[in-house]
Amino acid sequence: MPCRRLVAVLAAVAALAAGCSPEGGTGGSSPAPTAAPTSGAPAGTVATGTTSPQAARYTFPLRGCRFSFSHGHHDYPATDIFAPRGCTVVAPVAGMVDEVTTSDRWSSRSNRGAERGGLSISVVGVDGVRYYGSHLSSLAAGVVHGTRVDAGRPLGRVGNSGDAVGVPSHLHFGLSWPTGPGVWWIRRGVVDPWPFLTSWRDGGNRSPAAAVRAARVRAGSSTPPCSVNC
Numbered sequence: 001m002p003c004r005r006l007v008a009v010l011a012a013v014a015a016l017a018a019g020c021s022p023e024g025g026t027g028g029s030s031p032a033p034t035a036a037p038t039s040g041a042p043a044g045t046v047a048t049g050t051t052s053p054q055a056a057r058y059t060f061p062l063r064g065c066r067f068s069f070s071h072g073h074h075d076y077p078a079t080d081i082f083a084p085r086g087c088t089v090v091a092p093v094a095g096m097v098d099e100v101t102t103s104d105r106w107s108s109r110s111n112r113g114a115e116r117g118g119l120s121i122s123v124v125g126v127d128g129v130r131y132y133g134s135h136l137s138s139l140a141a142g143v144v145h146g147t148r149v150d151a152g153r154p155l156g157r158v159g160n161s162g163d164a165v166g167v168p169s170h171l172h173f174g175l176s177w178p179t180g181p182g183v184w185w186i187r188r189g190v191v192d193p194w195p196f197l198t199s200w201r202d203g204g205n206r207s208p209a210a211a212v213r214a215a216r217v218r219a220g221s222s223t224p225p226c227s228v229n230c
């Protein structure tokens, strides 16, 4: 376990050893990493804490097509990545499939929040971040709750299901902390994905883990009530 390794490496730094808390899990209520030692090669890895985002490799969530996206989203933080219908949606990082919605039940009459995404999928990454993609036209075979995925694993195809019917096909992309099932108002996005998407698009490897942890701390709860576009 990374924890044990950290403790071994930092045996001399007693104060830091105390900050070595259990990892994984949901929410990440204690981000822990604070003062990094000023000497020694492992300092960088220590500072990243928990599920070592430095080890995570990121890739852009669309593959094999032209796409475009802009800074900003209506009502809450997320990014709509416009792309041709059928473009392949891939896991942006290794992790485990969380929630999968396999049928489109949305109707303009009921307009239920839980159904607006149409066909959708979320992956909880090894970095502790939940990645959500919605409005898909189809889901990849064998992608169910609990499926382990590598970065770049196809998850489905771009479409305009849910409340995206009638607008150009796009992938709604949201970043959040993991929650229990059905917490769609968190799952849809709590942190602006734009800086991370631009990094991955340009070959970078910027991790959203710290931003998502900070948002979770600010929220004060893993399931704060829906407050906008509910």
Ligand SMILES: [Zn+2]
Residues within 6 Å of the ligand: 073, 078, 079, 080, 172, 173
């Ligand atoms: Zn959207």
